[in-house]
Amino acid sequence: MTITAPTAADTGAPALPPARGELSAAVTARLGGRSGPLPGADAVLAADPFGDDVQLALHLCYELHYRGFAHVPDSAEWDLGLLRLRALLEGGFVSALRDACPGTVSPAEVFDGLLTEPPDGRGASRHLLRHGTIELLREYAVLRSVHQLRESDPHAWVLPRLRGRAKAGMAAVLYDEFGCGREERVHARLYADLMRALDLVPDYGHYLPAVGAPALAAGNVMSLFGLHRAHRGSLIGHFAVLEITSPPAASWLAAALRRCGAGEEAARFYDEHVEADAVHEQLVRREVVGGLLDEEPGLAADVAFGARATIFLEDTLGRAVTDAWRSGASALRAPIEEET
Numbered sequence: 001m002t003i004t005a006p007t008a009a010d011t012g013a014p015a016l017p018p019a020r021g022e023l024s025a026a027v028t029a030r031l032g033g034r035s036g037p038l039p040g041a042d043a044v045l046a047a048d049p050f051g052d053d054v055q056l057a058l059h060l061c062y063e064l065h066y067r068g069f070a071h072v073p074d075s076a077e078w079d080l081g082l083l084r085l086r087a088l089l090e091g092g093f094v095s096a097l098r099d100a101c102p103g104t105v106s107p108a109e110v111f112d113g114l115l116t117e118p119p120d121g122r123g124a125s126r127h128l129l130r131h132g133t134i135e136l137l138r139e140y141a142v143l144r145s146v147h148q149l150r151e152s153d154p155h156a157w158v159l160p161r162l163r164g165r166a167k168a169g170m171a172a173v174l175y176d177e178f179g180c181g182r183e184e185r186v187h188a189r190l191y192a193d194l195m196r197a198l199d200l201v202p203d204y205g206h207y208l209p210a211v212g213a214p215a216l217a218a219g220n221v222m223s224l225f226g227l228h229r230a231h232r233g234s235l236i237g238h239f240a241v242l243e244i245t246s247p248p249a250a251s252w253l254a255a256a257l258r259r260c261g262a263g264e265e266a267a268r269f270y271d272e273h274v275e276a277d278a279v280h281e282q283l284v285r286r287e288v289v290g291g292l293l294d295e296e297p298g299l300a301a302d303v304a305f306g307a308r309a310t311i312f313l314e315d316t317l318g319r320a321v322t323d324a325w326r327s328g329a330s331a332l333r334a335p336i337e338e339e340t
Contacts, residue, residue, distance in 0.1 A: 013067045014205025016060075021053025023089070027060045030082060031072045038081045044088040049096035050316070054089055055216035059146075059208070061086040062223035066150055067204060090224055097221070101308040107237060107289060107300055110307040114244045123318025127325065129252040134260045138198045139331050140253075142207045143321065147219040148191040149204045152177035154226035155239050161232040165291025170236075173243070173280050173288070190269040197266035200336070210332040214317040221313055225306055233292065233302030234309070240289055241310040243280040250274045 016032065019025035026038050047054050063069065064077040076082065124140055152174055162170055179185035192202035201207070225235035254270035257263075293300055324331040 012204055013070045013072075014203070014208060016069050016072070017056070017209045019053075020056045021047070021051075023047055023053045023057040023085075024060060027057045027082065027085070030079065031060065031064075031069060031076055038085045041088055044085075044092055047092070049092040050213060050217055052213040052216075054092065055213040055220060058086065058089050058093065058220045058224075059216050061089070062220060062227070063205070065223070065227065066153060093217075093220070093224065097309040097312065098305070100312050101305060104301065105304055105308070107240075107293070107303040107307060110237070110304050110311075111240060111244060111285060111289075114241065114311075123315065124321045125249040125252045125256075127322045128256040131325075132256040132260060134198070134262065136325060137253075137257060137260060137262065138200060138336060140321070141195055141198055141200055142332060142336060143211055143215045143317075145191070145195060145200075145202075145207050146205070146211050146215060147222065149188050149202070151187045151191065153188075154222040155235065157226035158232055158235045158239075161229050162288075162292065164295055165287050166236070166289075166295065167291075169283050169287030169291060170239075173283055176276050176280065185272075187269070187272065190272060194266050194269040197263055207336075210334045210336070212320070212331075212333050214313070214320040218310075218313045218317050221309060231302070231306070233296070233299030234306030236289055236292055236299075237303035237306030237308075238310045240284045240303075241307045241314075243284045245314075246273045247278045247281070 016028050019028050022043060023039055026036075029036065030038060044054070060069075061082055064072075064082070068074060068077070128136060128140060155170075155177075156174055159167060159170060159174070175181075177187050179187070179189070183189060195202040222235075222238060225231040225238055250270040250273035254267040254274065257267045257270070289303060293303065321331040
């Protein structure tokens with residue numbers, strides 16, 4: 001009797017994307033079944049921690065804990081060589097984020113700063129409200145699709161690492177994120193509906209080859225924080241920033257979609273976030289962050305770091321996107337037409 005190793009081929013998993021350098025090439029080769037040594041510390045140290053090669057390599061490693069890739073065995077999730085390489089990549093990524101976010105502030109100072117100066121989707125959403133076209137809105141939907149089609153999945157990993165008020169509050173928010181028991185209201189499903197309304201392919205991971213390092217990094221930090229118990233405080237800080245910043249950005253994006261004639265189905269995803277996240281913001285700050293720090297006050301610095309790292313990465317993405325658009329260039333690595 002022959003037993004075939006299970007793969008992600010029949011579960012809607014994406015194909016492996018083209019590599020973007022030595023590190024991502026080594027990971028794709030390993031996942032493709034080719035043997036050989038993986039890069040070591042010297043190669044990782046020589047690479048830009050925020051660059052395409054590192055961020056794609058991290059995404060590839062993290063995706064093994066989600067839906068995986070077509071024709072890649074499920075056992076690759078626990079490949080020791082890939083786990084060692086991932087640890088090196090994560091070490092460089094975290095060090096770079098700490099260098100980018102120096103100093104010490106309290107979580108309250110970070111969150112109050114966001115409320116005092118309402119963010120604009122870290123740059124892109126306000127630009128789309130004022131200057132958006134249907135073409136730019138489609139590009140933005142593609143950039144965000146790598147994360148939004150698995151919205152809240154990385155945050156669910158923190159639940160077993162919380163207790164008391166923090167756990168109850170986080171579970172309440174995630175219940176909304178996952179549709180309150182109704183498949184058609186799951187936020188990832190609403191995002192797929194948005195993509196269909198914009199004549200985009202809504203398949204999970206379809207546009208990965210078109211998405212550059214800034215968008216990958218903004219998604220990778222969620223997986224990094226979510227997969228490590230040691231980063232549970234940072235994950236909560238990250239999540240709080242998303243909930244605080246979501247309502248204004250979502251309202252601008254919904255308005256931009258309607259102004260450009262994208263229709264109600266396209267705007268529904270953002271409408272949901274305007275309404276739900278206004279409530280979530282208070283619940284997360286009071287019950288999730290407050291509950292966590294009541295139980296584990298020593299995690300305050302981690303919560304602040306997670307929040308500040310998220311703001312830094314979202315600001316970086318916003319600048320990259322709007323700089324490209326203002327210069328008349330695409331914010332994508334490849335035209336949408338070539339991806340569809």
